[in-house]
Amino acid sequence: MENIQDESKIEIGPEALKNLDVTRKWTTFLSVLGFIFLGLIIVAGLATSLFLTTFKSQQANLGIPEWLMIIVFIVIGILYFFPIFFLFRFSRNTRDGIHNHDPEKLTKGFRNLRLYFAYLGIMVILVLTVYFMLLIFAGASISFLKGM
Numbered sequence: 001m002e003n004i005q006d007e008s009k010i011e012i013g014p015e016a017l018k019n020l021d022v023t024r025k026w027t028t029f030l031s032v033l034g035f036i037f038l039g040l041i042i043v044a045g046l047a048t049s050l051f052l053t054t055f056k057s058q059q060a061n062l063g064i065p066e067w068l069m070i071i072v073f074i075v076i077g078i079l080y081f082f083p084i085f086f087l088f089r090f091s092r093n094t095r096d097g098i099h100n101h102d103p104e105k106l107t108k109g110f111r112n113l114r115l116y117f118a119y120l121g122i123m124v125i126l127v128l129t130v131y132f133m134l135l136i137f138a139g140a141s142i143s144f145l146k147g148m
Contacts, residue, residue, distance in 0.1 A: 034084035045073020
């Protein structure tokens, strides 16, 4: 039985490690940029909400409460945080695994990469579902209005 497990192991060669290290550098860059943009989104949300509440007038009524803008920006920030965080953890664990020849860190890095793509896949499915439902709703609304 032990012989079968030994045969099923995959070794990563120096060329693959080099490519993985270059990929890790790019994911570090993209995750740091993502964290910067996440901070900008939160600051923009707070500034927008503060601006709308401070300079509110009867003429410029948005139709939605200003505090709802804060919640929308916070939800967007939370949704945006997780893929960036998974990408950042992939790059850090992969760096540690490559430089210290630690297969456990490399495994953790690949697990975070899997979580990154799973999260993005689920988000794409949710967005496509919402778009599809909106198209059905718009089509039903147009057919209802056409009948009037």
